[in-house]
Amino acid sequence: MNLAAAVDVTDLGVDVATEARRYAGRKVFRLLERMSIPPFVVAHRLVRAVEGNIVPDLALVVVSGWEPGVPDDLGRHADDTESRMHLIAKMQELITPTRWLSGLPNNALCQIAITTGSLGPNMHLVGGGAAVAEALGLASDMLHRGSVPAALVVAFDSEEPRVRGPNEVDSSAAGIVIVSDGAGAALNIPAVGAVRDLRAVDALSLVIGDACRSEQ
């Protein structure tokens, strides 16, 4: 397997939001919170590196250790029935459908698919380096069996550990396009044990760095 293209964490500039606006219409951009913007931009840069006619069929796998929590701005309430009813009303006022949807872990993957027209096999994996190793294994399997012409694997993580809200902090993101043959550095899938303790984005960044070094 070869890396046809890669975008590492350090390749993203400062103003990724402006770049994201270019790829997303208004309907999509309003669903892109700070957490989803970097992986969205990484994916779009990578899609532009492949032949346009294979985009609908490529596999899309996104990996992240980030999972949403309950927003802090709900506050804390006593547990009598009246207070609970007030809390429910406040939840529904604050957490609009748009806010709830944009906070789903698979939001970035879905907006990538919607804006690129990628219809192929797709999964959002939750986890760190071990999940990245599994993602690369899955992608390679599909390529090896000829199920897809290429596979896009993107990883992103919150800049601060255990942050739950999708709009509280930025994320870091990296991504690669894998093909079964052609030009590009050879892909080395790391052993699960070697990357288990890494964040997903750091594990994928390691894979990119390893490929670049082997190509030199």
Place this chain on the structure above:
Amino acid sequence: MVTGLGAVTPCGIGVAPTWDAIVNGRSPIDRLKRFAVPSGSTLPAGVVPGFERELPPSSLALRFAEVALDEAFADAGLANDDCIDLVVVGHHGERRAPIHGMPTVVSTASDLCENVRHRARATRGLAIFGACAAGGLAIGAGVEAIKSSRADVVVCLGVDAMLNDFDYFQFAHLYAMSTRDCEPSEASCPFDVRRDGFVLSEGAACVVLEAADAAARRNARPRAALHGVGISQSAYDMIASPPDALGPARAMAVAVADARLNPDDIGYVNAHGTSTRDNDWCETLAIRRVFGNAADRLLVSSTKSVTGHLMAAAGTLELVITVRALEQCVAPPTINYVEPDPHCDLYYVPNEARQHPLRYAMSNSFGFGGHNTSLVVGRLTK
């Protein structure tokens, strides 16, 4: 090969009571009593028996997962020293409203996956977030690992406990759940013109998948053969089904091709059939696109008419049900089917199960975010 099955559902603890309720059309859906809801809110819900009255501070999802896992292991005849290569879990996470003194994040998908991996003594674990398609995606990932020889034995588990005082109200706010004025057990009516949304349920289902030679080596008793997997993206909207149904149709077509079958080899489809206006119409169109004239001879049913929608557990549960359907050559019914929708014009096994020779069946799961999965399962002939 499918060698083990396990389930915890509103119908009961175990595959046997679940299948019995489904095939006999006995819905366990009742009014939600677990926490107070504002007047006018959605009321019907599918609660696992024994947990009707309380929402514990600890994880319900983990409890469900452990019971389903243990049953699947026992069914597969797996011993303590049998090697499990991979556990794949579909789960949304489990939260609570910020009531004073209670934790708000009770379980994350990665935490639950790690707990299940540890209990299964598996070498590796993988957590998938795929909304209502997560269970089907978990099975798809498991099949992929076995086909490529990255694993011999994979445990696939879907579990969700979203009938909590946070997630429940988020779904209500999407206006995706049924608010129809009727008996709770009648609220889920897939493909019926009166349908107005899904009934939220909870539970877990587990399947053990093994490479054929691995199962033979330990003299396992396979229950069914998983012949094909199709996974696609609708790439249309986070919630709405695509009006052309191409995404779901693509998943089904890929699954049939992966199984090296023709569409008319499929005798029964366990539909995603959520009882929403959008999904049921779209799925009908997708089935017609894939099966063509053969669609008129298909038996199609939604067992969510009995169980409600178990979210991430739906895909794994419906594979369990499809395996049972193949074993017994019985297509389970779509209950509450009273007023046909002219836009949903397939044969939905209305209200009573139907005995029918079945060789191959399909199980569909479609999720928020455009995820589509379709599985083709075959009956094992003795």
